[in-house]
Amino acid sequence: MQASRARLFKEYKEVQREKVADPDIQLVCDDSNIFKWTALIKGPSETPFEGGVFQLAFAVPEQYPLQPPQVRFLTKIFHPNVHFKTGEICLDILKNAWSPAWTLQSVCRAIIALMAHPEPDSPLNCDSGNLLRSGDLRGYYSMARMYTKLAAMPKKG
């Protein structure tokens, strides 16, 4: 518990330093609980998520950093590796390939990379995975784009 708190505090300071270097990621720690974080990440360019801002929720376990943080999308997203209802993310580093070499910041970077490079063969969202697996890139793009516009883009006016 003490170790995880100390580590998270170091990450907090690192996040303040990185702010300028990584404008696509905005990591914020809960005011009263260092084990709860949220992040705003920008959808990567040249993907259907471009222009969208996606919110992630982090729940950090007491055994952190020996155990991975639990991360899920709060913003609705149509992506093969994100559960459409719960926002759960299928990413190896959040599961068995986790190591303390990762940080909350680098997890955000990995999630942005996953948005740009979906893995349709291990889908949490089968509809999305099937579109990609059947080669229907246009179908995938327009569905993902529609949800980006509906859920991840600031409303006009």
Place this chain on the structure above:
Amino acid sequence: MQNQDGVQVDGEVESATSVPIPEFDEWANFGDQDIMQQHSAIRAEEAEKIPFLGDKEPLSSLAAEYQSGSAILLEKIKVLGEQYAAIRRTRGDGNCFFRSFMFSYLEHILESQDQSEVDRIKANVEQCRKTLQSLGYADFTFEDFFALFLEQLDSVLQGNEASISHDELILRSRDQSVSDYVVMFFRFVTSGEIRKRAEFFEPFILGLTNATVEQFCKSSVEPMGEESDHVHITALSDALGVPIRVVYLDRSSCDTGGVSVNHHDFIPAGSDLPNASGGSEKVSPFITLLYRPGHYDILYPK
């Protein structure tokens, strides 16, 4: 027809309502998180059966395991008995090599009080720190693990406030908050060494998996619970400059019909052991591990 089956159908309906059957929709909510929780629950259950580190047992306890098993193995254990007196088991959680190494090394320092060895390894640990920094690891990701190992190293040396007894060393090796951190320290050191000498390790890694050196380190070295292979052992031994003997206990037998037990000495490639490369004196490892396919334990010579 309806009347005939009526009672039975009612019964079924009743049982169906009293014992709710998970709806299909609930499966959709049964995510990876739950699977991971179940996984760690199973691990915790297993953990209660075998501690991270067992007690020292006579070699006869090893033979007892195979009493009704392979004759070759029993024969080999007999041969082992000529040189080795005891075994100390470690939990088979994928960290057994690192955990065995940790205890074996710290126990050696505790018993030998070899200050020059401690100074030597500390210099190498500093080198490992620089390696990780030059590879781009942020200090705060690994420094806690380094600090905890150095703390253990200081505490097994007697004569200072933080000194600990042999019993305390065993307790700490069984305490997850110490033991896993030291295991993780070794994983960082191993990963750094492999990536620093990527060209040297690449062919060995290609022989094991299809991964690049970096992928291998990210997926098979740094995560806790990933089993160790000769690549890990070579890298750790080289990085820390600590020779390791691994004794192999498997069913293989030699052509001549006689039974012998093979071992392999991992001798550090580093320059701080002048005797290792073609010197007259042979470096003899003070750490001996017993390898059975898939698992490492600690062996004690006579």
